[in-house]
Amino acid sequence: MTSTEAFPITLAFPPQGHFTQPYLALPCLKAWLHQGGHRDVELRDLSVEAYDHFLSADYLDYARHRAAACLETERHETHGTPELNFENMRAWRAAVETEVSAQALIDTIDQAKEVLRGPDCFDPEKYIPAVRALYHGLRVVSAAHHPSELTPHNFTMRYANDRSKEILAATLDAQENPFIKFFSEEVLPGLIERQPRVLGLSVIYGSQLIPALTLGRMVKEALPNCHVTAGGGFLAYIGHKLTQAPGMHVCLDSIIFHEGEAPLLALCNVLKAATEGETVDLSEIGGLTWFDRREELQVRNNGPAHPVKLDEAPVPDFRGLPFELYFSPETVIPYDINRGCYYGECTFCTLPTVIGPGYRTRNASTIAKHVAELRDHYDSTHFNFITDCMPPGMIRDLPEALIESNAGITWWSDARVEPKAYDEQGAQRLYASGCRKLLFGYETATPRLLKLMKKGQSLKATAQVAENCNKAGISVTWYAMVGFPSETREEARATLAFIQENAPAVREVSLQTFHIDEVAEVYHQPDQFGIKILSDEEADLQLYHDYEASSGMTQQEAAEMFEEMMTGLRESLPLFKGDNIFYFMQKSHYFLQLARGLRPDEFVELCAQRKQKLQARDAHPSLTPTTGLGLRDLPFSYTSVIQTLGHPLARAARPDFLTGRFVTDAEEEARAQLGGVPRGQSVLAYDPLNHEFLEISPDARKLIEALGQAGSLEALLDTLSPDAPDTGRTYEKIVSFARDLHRGGLLTVNCTTLPEARTNPRPLTQHA
Known part of the structure; x- marks a missing residue:
């Protein structure tokens, strides 16, 4: 040695x-x-050190002032231009969001981090606002370094990462x-x-x-x-x-x-x-x-290295990592049960090449031994088994080894559709070993495309495996893609329809647009897939390539279809509806809910109860403006700007989430086709409790301010003269308005604003 x-x-x-x-x-x-x-x-x-540092009160205060100095909001608002131009939209959005939300985020960011790192993370009523606070805090950080953007899932700058x-x-x-x-x-x-x-x-x-x-x-x-x-x-x-x-x-x-x-x-x-x-x-x-x-x-x-004998590799050593900084209530320990892919045939996939050399696996007994060591050393029973897919033998042997060793863990991993291994008995054995979530490569509902992809699986088998896992209590996620060469819009819609048909068994879908990289078979055999590869001579680090297809959707059409499919998924999958999708987006958070003993349907019901409480909010007599509420008058519609920037053309003008590259001429095309946003008065509000941006009318702002001056909704209504014309209509309008603002989080119940004798106030009734 x-x-x-x-x-x-x-x-x-x-x-x-x-x-x-x-x-x-x-x-x-x-x-x-x-x-x-x-x-x-x-x-x-x-x-994680950087995230913890940026998401602190001190840094957010620094970022707020830095953003104000560099974004020059007034430059976009006071020059008398009839519209907000496309090229200024991102800067304007960053500026107004920072101005209206920064103080609330400075005041609450530490509490939000505590929620995600503690038991309150399991309460959707506290979890969703806390996650939003982190997202919006990072928007303040990004505004200070505009046009760079740091999110929980990406970091991009105006510099392309395929140009040295x-x-x-x-x-x-x-x-x-x-x-x-x-x-x-x-x-x-x-x-x-x-x-x-x-x-x-x-x-x-x-x-x-x-x-x-x-x-x-x-x-x-x-x-x-x-x-x-x-x-x-x-x-x-x-x-x-x-x-x-x-x-x-x-x-x-x-x-x-x-x-x-x-x-x-x-x-x-x-x-x-x-x-x-x-x-x-x-x-x-x-x-x-x-x-x-x-x-x-x-x-x-130098020449290639010899692969290590994976089964002889030591147990991973996590000592020194800042476990207390991760934004999760309990630690999920990653552990590689194999490397490479035993199947290795998919024409779009490159992981077997880059993870190499070759496919190797640990013995089930070694995995069980290492899991026990990691469990005891780091006091965690939650594991993420890192694998491209478990071979059929491992699907049988690993659960048995974990059960026999009384591992007492819960775990999740990627998987491949193997109908014989994931039969009803096999799925029940997996659940008994602690498996709570599996992610399968579904990709498409079109057999022709599955054959081109060399997936080696049928739709019937994919659906049956999902059903077997669901019956056993294992949550199923499907990987799907849109835009594989020659795919048509109808075929993409069939992919969505098949997911919707199997939605009771499929809880989540990881959908991506197809990209060609220089390692995949699609890149090396373009004629076989009916495409022409387009290269950028200036991109000396180019990995992902644009292409022209002889049939099927263009890349832009695939991007548009992606949005259509995501809309369908939000409507069909309970975990994708509204802000429930945060559980999907934060790695392991949904899994940790399952690890606590909740079945997928029980978790869906937990999320639904939160929604029902929000919708049940009424025009309570004690309603007052939410403490710390942020309000800002706008000369342009915030909602229209968000919609414009969310268009596939506008999204292509920023570095892609997966590739980090700019799409050639996308900015010019978006500017030409999307145009600007015309002037129009509105107000941007920021709810400091639920951490939401809401665009409201100037009249809504006037009502909020009037409520603040009156002290409560009841007190404001008492100022209405019963003898004035249309008092009843005005009363109803105010009550309806207040109800909507309460559901939006801009008003809150505050019984301390009422006289002492009426802490249980009378219900609001129609004014005479």
């Missing part, structure tokens, strides 16, 4: 990733390094890149004090690329003797292009491809054996591409 004294290593997960549970890559790497003799390994989840020049520019743009300040003040001082010899960055998503390279650049400037390496799923796609891009050597020293355990250990051993600051030969390390700085700067591509 190599001696590793005084060789500190820091492994970091850069922003932006989900903030509800830890990621698995770094704990796997740490365990492997420990096994190899490196004991001083620090883990940093900089993504733009990426490098983004790493230096302190105005629009919020992570420069965050890294400088919250991360870099600790790294300088620690003096790590190796900094490893795990880049799984495209949204992490700019933050990761920003940090790499800053560390290389501050710590020239620290070797900065990076790996992860996204770099497995574009890593070779990235190292060939001019200037990337200022951000990185090397990239590890595919499985990282063995290459990272070998890299650390070589660097440890060298004198600090010495440029060394790394050519013997498999799976590594590196910048050779010994003489003239050159990029060296």
Whole structure:
């Protein structure tokens, strides 16, 4: 074993990733390094650290003032232009939302975080407002760095992440890149004090690329003797292009491809054996591409690394991760039961290639042993089994091993439709082992397309597997796509219809538009799928490509169909209706409800009860304006702006959620086809209790202000003269108006506003 004294290593997960549970890559790497003799390994989840930092009262106050200074709301409102132009809509929306909501968010953000991290998270009446507060807090953060946008699911800038020049520019743009300040003040001082010899960055998503390279650049400037390496799923796609891009050597020293355990250990051993600051030969390390700085700067591509024997890999080591910062009431521990895909035939899928090399699995007994260790060490009984799909044998063996070992856990994972394995008995065995949620690749209801995709499954089997799991108490999610080459609108609607037919068994649907990347079979065999690949010469890091199809929908038509299908899903699936969809959007939150013992139907009823309470709100005599209510007069319709920016053309003008790239000419096309929003007086209100934006009329604002002056609805109604004409009609109008504003959260019941003798006030009746 190599001696590793005084060789500190820091492994970091850069922003932006989900903030509800830890990621698995770094704990796997740490365990492997420990096994190899490196004991001083620090883990940093900089993504959740950044979210916690940004979503604080101090930062939101800073962001509010920064946004006011840079967005110049009045410039869009006072020049007398007849309409709000498309190119100004996002800035105007960011400005008015920040102005009306920031103070309420500053006052309540800590409470919202407490809700999501504690038992109140299980109460929909408290959960939904808390989640909204986080979303809206991030809109304030984004406004301060406009046009950059940070959400719970993405980070984008005006710089495209498939162009190296733009990426490098983004790493230096302190105005629009919020992570420069965050890294400088919250991360870099600790790294300088620690003096790590190796900094490893795990880049799984495209949204992490700019933050990761920003940090790499800053560390290389501050710590020239620290070797900065990076790996992860996204770099497995574009890593070779990235190292060939001019200037990337200022951000990185090397990239590890595919499985990282063995290459990272070998890299650390070589660097440890060298004198600090010495440029060394790394050519013997498999799976590594590196910048050779010994003489003239050159990029060296080593051969592939040998895969690790997964069943012999140590249990992941999560020690050091900030469990207290994740926005979940209980920890869900990720654990990889296999790597790669045993099926590996789908023509659209690239995961078997980038996760490689090859398919390997752990034995069921090893999994059960590791699960018990993780359960006991981290005091959590909730697991997310990381897998592309479990092979039929594992579907049988793993539940039996968990049951026999009295694991006492609950878990969820991805899965593949295997009708023999997921029969009624198999589904019941899975539930008995703790399985509460499974996600299956359904994709489409068109057999012709399933054949093109090489899915190897039938619609009958897909529906039957879902039904068997549902009967056993397991919640089923289907993955579906729209826009696969040659798909027609009618076929896409059939996909939606089939979901709706199976809605009692299918609780959630993860729907995405089809994208072509350079690894998939669709890209390499375009003639077979009737498409022409379109490349962008300026996109030197291009992974995803536009295309022209000889039949079926265009990409734009597929984007429009996506919106139509999502509308249908919201109408058909209880978990997608209204703000229930937040449970789907926050990773593991719905699962944790099931893990508490609720069946899917029971959870749906819990959500329905919240809705019923909101709709039951009436015009209570003590209604007064909600404390902390934000109101702002608008010269343009907020709702119209939201609708315009939600149009598929407008969405294409921003970096895509999946790819992070701009669609060519989308901004110009959206401007030409969507136009602007004409002037029209309205008011934007922000409910500080439920954290909702509502557009109301100027008359509604007048009523709110009159209620505030009168002290209560009853007191206001008492000012009406019974002898005045149309008093009855005015009375009814005020009561109806107040009822709607109460249901919207802008008015609240406050019995302290009534005389002491009437804390149980009389019901409102028709004025004579």
